[in-house]
Amino acid sequence: MKLKDCHNFNDFRLLAEKKLPSPIFHYIDGAADDEITYQRNTSAFDDVDLVPNVLRGVEEVDLSTTIFGKKLALPFYLAPTALQRLFHYEGERAVARAAKKFNTMFGVSALATVSVEEIATITDGPKMFQFYFHKDRGLNDSCLERAKAAKFDVLALTVDTITGGNRERDLRTGFTSPPQLTLNSLWSFATRPMWGINYMTRGKFELPHLQDFVKEGTGTNTSIGNYFSTMLDQSMSWKDAERLCAQWGGHFALKGVMSVADARRAVDIGCTGIMVSNHGGRQLDGSRAPFDQLAEIVDAVGDKLDVICEGGIHRGTHMLKALSVGAKACSGGRLYLYALAAGGQAGVERAIGKYRDELVRDMKLMGCRKISDLNRDNLRYRK
Numbered sequence: 001m002k003l004k005d006c007h008n009f010n011d012f013r014l015l016a017e018k019k020l021p022s023p024i025f026h027y028i029d030g031a032a033d034d035e036i037t038y039q040r041n042t043s044a045f046d047d048v049d050l051v052p053n054v055l056r057g058v059e060e061v062d063l064s065t066t067i068f069g070k071k072l073a074l075p076f077y078l079a080p081t082a083l084q085r086l087f088h089y090e091g092e093r094a095v096a097r098a099a100k101k102f103n104t105m106f107g108v109s110a111l112a113t114v115s116v117e118e119i120a121t122i123t124d125g126p127k128m129f130q131f132y133f134h135k136d137r138g139l140n141d142s143c144l145e146r147a148k149a150a151k152f153d154v155l156a157l158t159v160d161t162i163t164g165g166n167r168e169r170d171l172r173t174g175f176t177s178p179p180q181l182t183l184n185s186l187w188s189f190a191t192r193p194m195w196g197i198n199y200m201t202r203g204k205f206e207l208p209h210l211q212d213f214v215k216e217g218t219g220t221n222t223s224i225g226n227y228f229s230t231m232l233d234q235s236m237s238w239k240d241a242e243r244l245c246a247q248w249g250g251h252f253a254l255k256g257v258m259s260v261a262d263a264r265r266a267v268d269i270g271c272t273g274i275m276v277s278n279h280g281g282r283q284l285d286g287s288r289a290p291f292d293q294l295a296e297i298v299d300a301v302g303d304k305l306d307v308i309c310e311g312g313i314h315r316g317t318h319m320l321k322a323l324s325v326g327a328k329a330c331s332g333g334r335l336y337l338y339a340l341a342a343g344g345q346a347g348v349e350r351a352i353g354k355y356r357d358e359l360v361r362d363m364k365l366m367g368c369r370k371i372s373d374l375n376r377d378n379l380r381y382r383k
């Protein structure tokens, strides 16, 4: 199987599985506990059917949307994800270039392996910095100031990782950052020699936003669960989020809001957006899927800030359903991460291109010319 054989999410996933040592593949592919929320994130879209309209003159389709005051050419963007250099040696550089090419937003994780300063030299397109609230206030200030100086457009505070999710696949494979060989994973590293050669020879593994402050995740092998449990501040409160929002002074979002009450408070503290998200099912298993929860959140705050639907998206039609409910945009992690592992920048570009083509085709089939043509009349719920 080659990149040219990848036509959809599952194809990219299969190729990623072939290319990555198993602890790394399962770090992307896995989720919390029994992974029920993870599955539901995608299957939720199947409980709703699209109702198309015809004879609408759809020779031109405009997929653009505006979030956080920035116009994106596509109604979806690339959610911030950690440790991308483990997935492909080009890491965030590849993703930044692909996002620039398609003029969509790139979310850069606090746990990125390329610095915000370097990303800013790669793309002048829309950029979001994802912020974790650490116990170390010096580290927090440094992240914020660096993202501001690098002219990032949005700061997104992740609020659903107050402690690490129980990712049992990582426990079984012994996944750590940087990766280490264990008896269990030896075979999968040995059978993917290209990954190992690239990892060893294409520059040092670094976490540039953290490394001046801590050992975790840089010099020492640590699990992501450990990072969440030991370094992040579990006393984080609405007061802290409000202070951070003021300190940032620009577009500010909470990533991982699931209740209407929290969405309303996000408005009160000055947020200009929220990601309705459960971290791709990687945190609280048994929690509700973003798409299931979207309508009530849009009804409560959709006219006051940008509501983004994130998680479980595998298809253009999934995005059309979320946009019809009232999301301003969609975003996803795995929808580009498998492609990154499968083929670096070319892989991410191929994936974004496939989703774009699906969206154009499906918009035409729906009888819609622009994103604002989508609305709840286009949907019928099965139960």
Ligand SMILES: Cc1cc2nc3c(=O)[nH]c(=O)nc-3n(C[C@H](O)[C@H](O)[C@H](O)COP(=O)(O)O)c2cc1C
Residues within 6 Å of the ligand: 027, 028, 029, 041, 079, 080, 081, 082, 109, 110, 111, 130, 158, 255, 277, 278, 279, 280, 281, 310, 311, 312, 313, 331, 332, 333, 334, 335, 337
């Ligand atoms: C491998 C991986 C790493 C992630 N790292 C981060 C991170 O560093 N910060 C963060 O806020 N979210 C992180 N996320 C969550 C994503 O931003 C996003 O919420 C999630 O991927 C959405 O679900 P999806 O993968 O089904 O699209 C990560 C997700 C994955 C799959």
